[in-house]
Amino acid sequence: MKYGYIRVSTKEQDETRQIQALKNNGVALDKIYVEKASGKNFIDRTEWTKLMAVVSIGDIIVIKELDRLGRNNQEIKDTYALIGKKGVYLEFLDTPELNTYGKSKIELELIQPLVLHLLGYLAEKEREKMKERQREAYNTLPKDEKGRLISRKKNKVVGRPNKQESLTKEQERFIKAWLDNSLKLSDCIKATGLSQATLYRIKKNKKV
Numbered sequence: 001m002k003y004g005y006i007r008v009s010t011k012e013q014d015e016t017r018q019i020q021a022l023k024n025n026g027v028a029l030d031k032i033y034v035e036k037a038s039g040k041n042f043i044d045r046t047e048w049t050k051l052m053a054v055v056s057i058g059d060i061i062v063i064k065e066l067d068r069l070g071r072n073n074q075e076i077k078d079t080y081a082l083i084g085k086k087g088v089y090l091e092f093l094d095t096p097e098l099n100t101y102g103k104s105k106i107e108l109e110l111i112q113p114l115v116l117h118l119l120g121y122l123a124e125k126e127r128e129k130m131k132e133r134q135r136e137a138y139n140t141l142p143k144d145e146k147g148r149l150i151s152r153k154k155n156k157v158v159g160r161p162n163k164q165e166s167l168t169k170e171q172e173r174f175i176k177a178w179l180d181n182s183l184k185l186s187d188c189i190k191a192t193g194l195s196q197a198t199l200y201r202i203k204k205n206k207k208v
Contacts, residue, residue, distance in 0.1 A: 001059045004032035005051055007068045018064050021093055022156075027062050057087035060101055064093045069122040077117065175202060 004022035005127035006015050010032035016035050022032055035047040055061065061083065063069065083090055142150045167175070174191040177183035178199070185208060 001055075002027045002031065002056060002062055003051060003059060004062045005035070005048065005068065006032065007035040007045070007048075021064055022062050025062055025091070025093060052086075055086065060088075060089045060091050062091045062093065066083045066092060066095050066098065073117070073121050073124045076123070088096070099146070174198065179203060 002025075004019075004027035005049070006018045009017050010019075014027060015036075019029070019032060019034070023029060033047040033136070035045050051061070055085045066076060069079040080090070084100065090097045091101055171192045171194070174183060174188050175194075177186040183191075185196065185199065188194075188199060193200070194202075
């Protein structure tokens with residue numbers, strides 16, 4: 001049985017291209033597991049855990065790129081080895097030389113570990129370079145009067161919007177009632193959808 005695994009690092013990324021690539025390689029849509037998680041939470045992969053629970057000896061897991069297996073060289077090697085111990089094969093669309101299906105014993109025992117180590121190392125270094133380029137790009141962005149980075153393309157503050165600075169009139173009304181002690185904190189949380197921590201920050205900064 002062929003299964004597919006896709007991991008995108010953020011919810012904003014589109015997995016459509018990867019899904020189509022897996023389907024073109026014979027993986028049924030209902031056998032494709034899509035993971036949406038940041039790199040720092042790589043260990044908490046719920047979809048990967050589900051996939052590991054259903055695969056059995058002789059099955060094939062199709063993955064587009066090597067770095068979907070881990071966020072660094074060691075994680076990639078550990079995951080690669082774990083799958084091999086389960087008797088499950090791997091098929092990489094971008095690096096077929098790492099496929100474990102249909103390979104001879106000498107290829108699996110001698111050649112592949114060397115290639116895997118090299119490609120894993122290169123993938124890790126490429127991610128480091130990408131992060132450095134992102135840091136350099138952020139450092140060149142203009143800032144507003146509050147020191148926040150402004151995107152040149154969208155002319156908006158980079159990152160998540162500040163909840164305290166984007167309150168609706170309705171939220172402001174409920175928060176004012178809470179600050180005036182005419183509304184309980186629990187009711188204010190329900191009415192505004194804001195957390196207790198956010199409300200107390202607003203109270204401290206007297207934003208309303």
